[in-house]
Amino acid sequence: MLDRLTMPFSNWSVEPGNTEGALGYFARLVDDEGHDSMRVYSKWIEVNGRNIVPSSLLEVVCDLPISDDRRRRLAHATPVERDGSYWLGGQRFARRDLSFRRRRWCPACLAEKPYHRSWWDILAVRRCPYHDLELVDRDIDNRPVGWWWPRFDVTKSGNALAGPRRPNVLRRGTLAAYLLMRMDYEDAWKAPLLDGLDATVVIDLCHLVGRLVSNSKTDSIPQLASRTVDAGYRALASDRAHLVGAIARWMERNLLRAEIDRSYSVVFGWAYDQARSLLDVSAKRMLLSAFRKAHATVLTGGHASQADDDGMVSLTELAAEIGVDRRGLSSLISALGSAGKAKDGKRRMSFDSSQIAEIKREFGALLSREKVGDLLGIRSWEISPLSAAGYLIPVSRASCDGDRGFRFLRRQVDEILRLIALIPRVSTGASRKFRAYCRAENRPVGDVAVAILRGEIAVRDVDGRTGFRGVRIALDGNQLPERQHQSDTISMCEE
Ligand SMILES: [Zn+2]
Numbered sequence: 469m470l471d472r473l474t475m476p477f478s479n480w481s482v483e484p485g486n487t488e489g490a491l492g493y494f495a496r497l498v499d500d501e502g503h504d505s506m507r508v509y510s511k512w513i514e515v516n517g518r519n520i521v522p523s524s525l526l527e528v529v530c531d532l533p534i535s536d537d538r539r540r541r542l543a544h545a546t547p548v549e550r551d552g553s554y555w556l557g558g559q560r561f562a563r564r565d566l567s568f569r570r571r572r573w574c575p576a577c578l579a580e581k582p583y584h585r586s587w588w589d590i591l592a593v594r595r596c597p598y599h600d601l602e603l604v605d606r607d608i609d610n611r612p613v614g615w616w617w618p619r620f621d622v623t624k625s626g627n628a629l630a631g632p633r634r635p636n637v638l639r640r641g642t643l644a645a646y647l648l649m650r651m652d653y654e655d656a657w658k659a660p661l662l663d664g665l666d667a668t669v670v671i672d673l674c675h676l677v678g679r680l681v682s683n684s685k686t687d688s689i690p691q692l693a694s695r696t697v698d699a700g701y702r703a704l705a706s707d708r709a710h711l712v713g714a715i716a717r718w719m720e721r722n723l724l725r726a727e728i729d730r731s732y733s734v735v736f737g738w739a740y741d742q743a744r745s746l747l748d749v750s751a752k753r754m755l756l757s758a759f760r761k762a763h764a765t766v767l768t769g770g771h772a773s774q775a776d777d778d779g780m781v782s783l784t785e786l787a788a789e790i791g792v793d794r795r796g797l798s799s800l801i802s803a804l805g806s807a808g809k810a811k812d813g814k815r816r817m818s819f820d821s822s823q824i825a826e827i828k829r830e831f832g833a834l835l836s837r838e839k840v841g842d843l844l845g846i847r848s849w850e851i852s853p854l855s856a857a858g859y860l861i862p863v864s865r866a867s868c869d870g871d872r873g874f875r876f877l878r879r880q881v882d883e884i885l886r887l888i889a890l891i892p893r894v895s896t897g898a899s900r901k902f903r904a905y906c907r908a909e910n911r912p913v914g915d916v917a918v919a920i921l922r923g924e925i926a927v928r929d930v931d932g933r934t935g936f937r938g939v940r941i942a943l944d945g946n947q948l949p950e951r952q953h954q955s956d957t958i959s960m961c962e963e
Contacts, residue, residue, distance in 0.1 A: 487653055488583050491586070515528055559647070559667035575632075578629050608627045665748060781818055792831070796866040837874060844917070860881070861880065
């Protein structure tokens with residue numbers, strides 16, 4: 469038999485609203501009793517009303533003879549402290565993520581139904597995701613509304629808390645919508661980088677990334693604006709390539725090339741420090757990896773790799789793996805840069821799996837000076853002018869067997885052979901074989917080779933198989949005007 473006299477309320481017909489927790493529900497029951505102070509009423513029913521503790525109010529309302537479904541919904545929407553964290557909507561928040569000091573609300577939500585939505589207590593939620601209004605914590609007289617006041621339609625002085633009605637559309641690109649989804653109040657969607665993390669970690673990440681991508685580069689940590697956290701959420705809401713792209717775009721917008729070629733702590737500043745001090749190991753690893761990948765992407769002028777493997781390897785690690793001097797690997801990467809793949813500056817670099825595969829491929833295909841001579845149809849000591857003219861970039865210290873000789877990129881040799889094959893030819897007239905021409909003109913072979921590639925010497929024919937050896941030089945009448953030899957490159961050959 470129910471004894472109404474021992475019940476804390478005489479009436480509990482008020483139905484809890486969607487996302488309404490014990491705190492707001494308790495307040496509405498107090499109002500329903502005709503009382504106008506939560507504090508006084510709580511004291512009266514022997515609940516500590518001085519410091520609002522949502523879980524003790526949950527116990528009070530759950531003792532009422534209400535349905536299990538109602539109890540379950542109220543418990544789900546009530547923050548409960550456990551093990552130093554608050555659990556709200558099945559999600560873990562840090563104490564600093566929530567505030568019950570004074571009420572915050574969306575005037576358009578209150579216009580729909582006057583009760584307190586528990587997610588208004590999450591401080592990171594600065595805007596209502598349904599009405600795109602900033603949450604307010606003061607009435608029209610600029611006065612805060614304390615939790616002692618049990619009504620949600622008006623303040624004690626009669627000011628309306630609700631505003632005009634607005635269209636109600638969930639904005640999915642907001643942290644608030646994501647949190648509501650995680651709390652099971654909205655249909656599920658996927659955010660692969662965030663779904664495995666606690667809500668409190670998600671909030672930290674969205675603040676960090678939002679502050680970074682929605683500001684220019686600053687020395688101090690930028691202030692939060694009402695949409696900052698949502699900018700962070702949108703950068704983090706998709707896959708890793710999307711996040712890397714967002715960070716890379718920020719770098720390209722905000723840093724000069726010389727600034728990009730610096731250490732991570734210089735490039736990302738406070739954001740790098742914050743990322744390194746994230747307590748959650750997987751969040752920290754994910755964000756630092758995205759920073760490194762964005763950095764490598766912008767430095768190499770490449771596109772963010774779609775590879776989903778997180779392993780970024782440093783230059784030193786990669787050199788050790790290949791078994792080559794670090795300076796040798798650096799030299800190879802510089803040469804690759806000159807071949808149009810990467811840009812200058814490798815002081816602080818790391819590589820993802822696809823870049824590593826390419827570097828290893830190029831490393832395995834490096835050619836000795838002798839081999840380059842063979843392929844180009846000249847002698848090994850005759851290739852220096854090609855190197856001086858930039859057609860071949862020598863790679864130093866790139867041998868695993870201790871040989872200190874220069875090596876050369878296969879792709880650059882292939883490019884020279886391609887240029888030879890494509891040389892425009894003079895259709896008629898006398899000609900002389902390449903080497904015979906050099907002898908007759910008394911010019912170093914390497915210089916003539918460079919002149920041919922530059923189109924300074926007219927070519928009669930090319931056999932297409934033996935490099936320069938297969939080139940026949942046109943002799944009469946069609947000779948192109950020869951540029952001055954020492955014009956724009958440093959020749960390493962004596963005349
Ligand atoms: Zn709203």
